[in-house]
Structures are given as C-alpha cells and as structure tokens.
Amino acid sequence: METLSEVLRANGLIVAFTVVGITVWLSYVVSNRLTHGRIHGSAIAILLGLVAAYFAGLETEGRRGVADIGVLAGIGIMGGGMMRDFGIVSTAFGVHLSELRRAGVVGIISIFAGVIVSFVIGAVVAVLFGYSDAESITTIGAGAVTYIVGPVTGTAIGASSDVIALSVAAGVVKSILVMIGTPMVARQIGLNNPQSAMVFGGLMGTTSGVAGGLAATDPRLVPYGAMTATFYTGIGCLLGPSILYFIVRAFV
Amino acid sequence: MIIYGVALLAACLVAGLYIGELLGQLLGVQANVGGVGIAMVLLVLASGSERLQSLVTGPSGEGIKFWSAMYIPIVVAMAASQNVVAAVDGGLLALIVGVLAVVVSFALVPLISRIGPQSEPLPPLEDPGASSVKRGV
Numbered sequence: 001m002e003t004l005s006e007v008l009r010a011n012g013l014i015v016a017f018t019v020v021g022i023t024v025w026l027s028y029v030v031s032n033r034l035t036h037g038r039i040h041g042s043a044i045a046i047l048l049g050l051v052a053a054y055f056a057g058l059e060t061e062g063r064r065g066v067a068d069i070g071v072l073a074g075i076g077i078m079g080g081g082m083m084r085d086f087g088i089v090s091t092a093f094g095v096h097l098s099e100l101r102r103a104g105v106v107g108i109i110s111i112f113a114g115v116i117v118s119f120v121i122g123a124v125v126a127v128l129f130g131y132s133d134a135e136s137i138t139t140i141g142a143g144a145v146t147y148i149v150g151p152v153t154g155t156a157i158g159a160s161s162d163v164i165a166l167s168v169a170a171g172v173v174k175s176i177l178v179m180i181g182t183p184m185v186a187r188q189i190g191l192n193n194p195q196s197a198m199v200f201g202g203l204m205g206t207t208s209g210v211a212g213g214l215a216a217t218d219p220r221l222v223p224y225g226a227m228t229a230t231f232y233t234g235i236g237c238l239l240g241p242s243i244l245y246f247i248v249r250a251f252v
Numbered sequence: 253m254i255i256y257g258v259a260l261l262a263a264c265l266v267a268g269l270y271i272g273e274l275l276g277q278l279l280g281v282q283a284n285v286g287g288v289g290i291a292m293v294l295l296v297l298a299s300g301s302e303r304l305q306s307l308v309t310g311p312s313g314e315g316i317k318f319w320s321a322m323y324i325p326i327v328v329a330m331a332a333s334q335n336v337v338a339a340v341d342g343g344l345l346a347l348i349v350g351v352l353a354v355v356v357s358f359a360l361v362p363l364i365s366r367i368g369p370q371s372e373p374l375p376p377l378e379d380p381g382a383s384s385v386k387r388g389v
Contacts, residue, residue: 020325023328049334053337083329086262089288091320092291093261097297117353174353181358193373203361208331234283
C-alpha cells in the first residue's frame, strides 16, 4: 500500500490522466444508459469533478479540491491555469477569422455590459445586506464580476479581509453556476452559433465557468466564448478599483 | 512532426500571455489583459498563413488537434480542483450575488446577440464520445 502510494505521488500528472480518463468514460456510460444522451457526458463529468472537489475540500480543508489529496495532486496540474489556457488556445485551431471579426464589436459591447451588470448586482445585494461603506460595496460588486476581480479590487482600495473572502466566494459561486447552468439554458438563450457564444463569453466572463459551460454544451463553441471571456477579467480589474469605485463613492 | 504543431501552439500561448501581461502593465492593472484571447488570434492567423502551412497540416496539425481533444478532460480536472467548499460556505450573500449575476447575464445573451450581423447556428453535433461508448457496450 505504501509502495503504491509512493508510485502515485511520484507520478502525479500520469495518475491524473488515468483518473480523469476513467471519470470521463464513466460519465459517458451514465449519459447514454441513464439519460439516453440527453445530458451530455462532459456535463456529467464536470459535475462529478465539482462534487469530488466539494468532498475533498471538506476532508482536507484545502482550497484546491481533490488536488489537495496527496495522490491526486496531479489533477491540480492537469486542471491548473497553465494546462487550461493551453487547451483553450488549441480549440481556436480551425476557427475562421471572419467569424471573429463579424462578432468583434458585439463581443466588446458584451464584455463591458457583463462587467457592469454583474458589478451593479453585487453592489446592490451588498447594500441590501447592510454594507454601507464604499470599499465593501465595491469589493463585493467586483466579486460578482469574477473571483479574481474581487480580491484585486478589494486589495487596491483597502477593503477588509472578510469582505475580500466574501467577494471570492461570490465569484466562485458564479463560476460554478455557469459550468452547471449553461447546458441547461443553452437552447433558451440561443447559444448555438459563434456570435452568441462570443456574447456569452463576454457577459459571463469567468474563464473557468465559460470553459466548462460551453464544453458541456457544444465544444465547437468554446473558442468563441473563451476569446471574449479572457478579456473580461482584465477589463474588470481595470474598471473595479477605478471608475466603478468612484461611482460607488459618489453614491454613499 | 507532431512536436512542430505543439511548439507552434505553445509559442502562440507564450507570446499571447506576454502581450497580455504588457497590456496589463500599460493599463496599470494587476491582471493579464486578454493574453489567452490574443494567443488564440495568433493561432488562427498562423493556421491561415501560407508560409506556416507545414506547421499546421499533416502530422504537425495532429499535435494541435490532440490538445484540442484533451480540452474537455482538462476542464474536468479543472472542475475537480475548484474551491467548491468556499462557494457553499460563502453564505447567503455570496449565493445570492452569484445566482443573480448568472441569471441576469444569461438573460442578456439573446438581447445583445441581436446586435449586428447574425451568424448561422452550427450543424447538429455528432458526438464521438457517445458513439464510441455505444459501440463499446
């Protein structure tokens, strides 16, 4: 047992390939047998991943899901930012420049609309929960943008650490909901073409959420959504501690 | 050679992330601005370029397609390393903020999509994963 654990720990990434492979296979079997393909196999696999991350987090009290379990640390490498970005860029292979250009302006509009709408929602809820200082309201609003914009903004304007933690939590809730919810609402919101995928990426913004949500809906839409989503966090970090903060300060 | 395609893909990502980082500094933001998006544009431009055809066709192209097929497994691993406990423990405020932001953003997708020229829906999806499982069973 000790020897096995040693081998597994020493070969983290390889173990990750094995474990994720089995998870995906199992998910496709469940998708076909239990749902007759109605729920996409990759959606089930992503959901299984999130559930596993939840229980792993309870067990280890860590922040990186199953990656905090020693023998599964390789999952953290495979699912980390580096591999995620590498995978996302590779999906652009075969994308036509004309499609990107056609939706370019709408894509930019959607990024600004997405950042502002999410921020306003976060800020209003913060006020309803009794927060009255501009720093806390802005930080929670920024958390609704993404879980990166929240702490970046909060740190820049000097919000308290519990408010920053709250903003991260709000951003993580958003990211996970986008992963799970996208395949369910895809049909209703017309998410079946490159243009709406770019608008979707710009409005949601959370790279992980968009990456997971579109993968579970139709992998061919991933490059379009990811393209706009990757600008979202940057724009959010730009607007959060500056214009949006000044506007909030003017109100309170 | 497969490695040529992989190297091209990697070079695009590194270049994109570098430009994104510079953009961030230029704007005075503590974040990478669109690095991955820029990398994607670079890859699209490279695969359309006459001169780089040898890097994107044949075996070299397979090197890029491999990673593109690994995308979903990578996303599954990403999901498994999220801080789901923090999301659940964030309490009512975090939950309400997250849910409202997602619901309203979802609702805006069809509205903003109507702006400008429209693109055609993609043809129905052939699911390679599902069919292989069917064949296997």
